[in-house]
Amino acid sequence: MNPTPQPDGQVRSDICGPRPGLPDPRALARWEEALLCLRVFDTAPIIFAVFDRGLRYRAVNQAAARASGLSAEEMIGGYGPEVLPGIDPLGWERPRRVLATGEAILDEEIIGATPADPSNPRIWRASYYPLHDSTGARIAVGVTAVDVTDERRAQAERDLVLRRLRLLSRASGLLGASLDLSATLREMVTLVVPEFADACELYLADEPCPPGAEPDPPLLRRAVWAHSPDLPRPSPDLPLPPPDTRSNLTGRQVGRVFLTRQPVRLDLDERLPDAPDAPDAPASSVAALFRHSHLRSAIIVPLLVGPHCLGTVGFAVTAARPYREQDTQTATELGSRIATAIANAHAFDHQRTAALTLQRALLPRDIPTLDDLDLAWRYQPGTSGTEVGGDWFDVIPLPAGRVALVIGDVMGRGLNAAAAMGQLRTAARTLARLDLPPAALLTELDAVTRSIDTIASVAYVIQDPATSTLTVANGGHLPPALRHPDGTADLLDDPHGIILGVTEQTFTETRHRFPPGSTLALYTDGLVESPTVDIGEGCRRLLRILTETADLPTTADRLLTLLNRNDGNDGYDDDVTLLLAHARRGRCGRFRGR
Structure with a gap:
């Protein structure tokens, strides 16, 4: 059995008791243990301190004295916040809480300066725990602390x-x-x-x-x-x-x-x-x-x-x-x-300025005056911070009062796209003057596109006032939109070929009625598509505006608002090209563009 210390200092055991006239060896062992504990307390490399209920120092070890820059004699009996006023006030609230609740607080950091180095605050990781007397009453609080300043720094x-x-x-x-x-x-x-x-x-x-x-x-x-x-x-x-x-x-x-x-x-x-x-x-x-x-x-x-x-x-x-x-x-x-x-x-x-200058120079400036068509066009480059694309359009008079309407979009951006656009526009005008049917013209233009190592989408339309018809060939471009004289509108979404420049192909053409009062809209994808608006939704918006507005310049201006250009989430990041043609008889057509 283990010996049990008693309040009178004696140790009683079931095995034996102290011998009369001789020192109790177990009492001597307790003194040695007590001295050893005192040495551990005093020489430990971590801070030990004991505060009474009034937060006065009752005991400190050498590490605490060194950290404070004071002697143990200067600290014992002193009120903690007055002995070390540079310590964060929170460091003094914690021992009060321990004394009040009896619950230990472990591994909390405090910061402060001491007389040992008043201009250089230190950081300690401290634990606080209650101390009780023999009756179990809380009479003091013990504090251990380790300097973690260098670690934290x-x-x-x-x-x-x-x-x-x-x-x-x-x-x-x-x-x-x-x-x-x-x-x-x-x-x-x-x-x-x-x-x-x-x-x-x-x-x-x-x-x-x-x-x-x-x-x-x-x-x-x-x-x-x-x-x-x-x-x-x-x-x-x-x-x-x-x-x-x-x-x-x-x-x-x-x-x-x-x-x-x-x-x-x-x-x-x-x-x-x-x-x-x-x-x-x-x-x-x-x-x-x-x-x-x-x-x-x-x-x-x-x-x-x-x-x-x-x-x-x-x-x-x-x-x-x-x-x-x-x-x-x-x-x-x-x-x-x-x-x-x-x-x-x-x-x-x-580069953008050069490409934009080249592209605008290649866009048609002298649109012919037509007897049977009013024209309106709009071109706007992509917002600042994007490269110029390869959009273009053209209006080409043909024999017998017919007119060729062309719109295209060279894939890519910058000077290369603008230069390729210029080559294709020139080729299209040259082929148009041969009076080729739309499908045949696209077949020839496809060969030119492949020869200059680029790809492009092109829609080519011939308007014939004698028959009030449109003949359309489409090479991978967005479908033209047609507003009928009764105010309804739809897309000319006929079967068409793939984009030009991919592989050798043969194109087809379709014919549509285009009586007086009709309006044709040719456009590039920048008008109807953005990162947050898909082409399907953009085309629905386009048809809605066509049905709501008959005046050509007003229609052109409203179509530019399909997407909110000033909204960073819904703005244009592509060029926008729009060509509107409105069929009229018995008067000279008008041209409005910018």
Whole structure:
């Protein structure tokens, strides 16, 4: 059996009792155990402390004294919050809760500064547990704590590195998300603020600056100024330069970074008194803005694409999270991605402008005046940020008062599509002047399409006023829509061939009545299809408008509203081409287009 200690200090056992006149060996063992426990308490590498019900220190070990920067004598008997006032108040609420409830609290973190290092707060993981007397009454609370500051800081560093890597990954993903410069810059700024900066400012040069060039003076356009919503809003009285204004940045940090192509990290507390060195212009307004926004640290990096500098981007933060040296590398990487996005947008814009100029030059400008048809047409390129496609239409007079109406769409975008469109339009006009039937013309045009290694959809229609008919051949294009004189409308969805340029094929043609009062609509897919509206729904909308409106210009304008061009989710991402032909007799036809 195990010996059982008694309140009088004796130990009774069923086996034997103490011998008269000799020390009880089991009592000596208990003293040795008690001394050992005291040594463990005092020399343990973790903090041990005991507080009475008034939160006064009753016992501390050497680790607790070292962590506090005080001696055990200075701590014993002292009121905890007064002995260590730099500890988070929550650290003192927990022992009170333990004393009140009798329930232990395990592994909770507290933060605070002690006299050992008052300027460097530490983090401890602490446990609190109740201590009872022999009657079971709660008389004190024991606390054990382990300093986890270095562990938490290392974890914070790892988390910061991961956040920065994710930030750079998302920035890389934006490079191809949009080719519209304004949209790209908005997305980049939204990504950077407030993840990496509380404020962001971007300057662009009118032209890329080659290596060795030193513009005098360096004039840059302030393209972006964005700040976190948590910062104070700038005062209306603050004389800030308006967006897109050009500033002479001679002698200022932005100008220096632009000319030297080297990043710089700034302590704004030191720079703000020297207004000319603040990363903005004019200096006085920038100094006032930075003080007003409590910005205290900044990094400015050049926007480099190869050897050329496109401008600069500056990032600034408040004193709550000042930039460190390693943040300069992150800022430089962000600047590189922003510069690449800007260069891509500029290159795309140049190509899109060239393709759009070519395409518009190839579209018919001198539509003939016709005796029996009123015409209206509309052409709109895809929204900014998309490449120009290969849409075209044509109106070609034929012998005996007949008219050929053509609409086509070359697959692909950009200069290649526009150039292929020009070749096919020229071929179609040449073949039409041979007065070939529609099916035969498409067969020949299919051979031309294959010879220039492209594919296209084409609808070719001959209107004959003598018979009031339309003869239609369709090579994979959307079906023409016909509004009848009684106001009803339907699609001429006859069997037709596949798109031109795929394989050698023979086309068929169909004939439809086209009496006075009828309206024919030829269109490309950009009119009736978007990422959220399928072709079937778009065609139903087209027929509805045709039945509701008889006036040709009004009909053309309304058809352009089939899809909401200003809605980012339902907007056009393709060119739109529309040709309307309305049959009239006894008067000269009219032409309306744009």
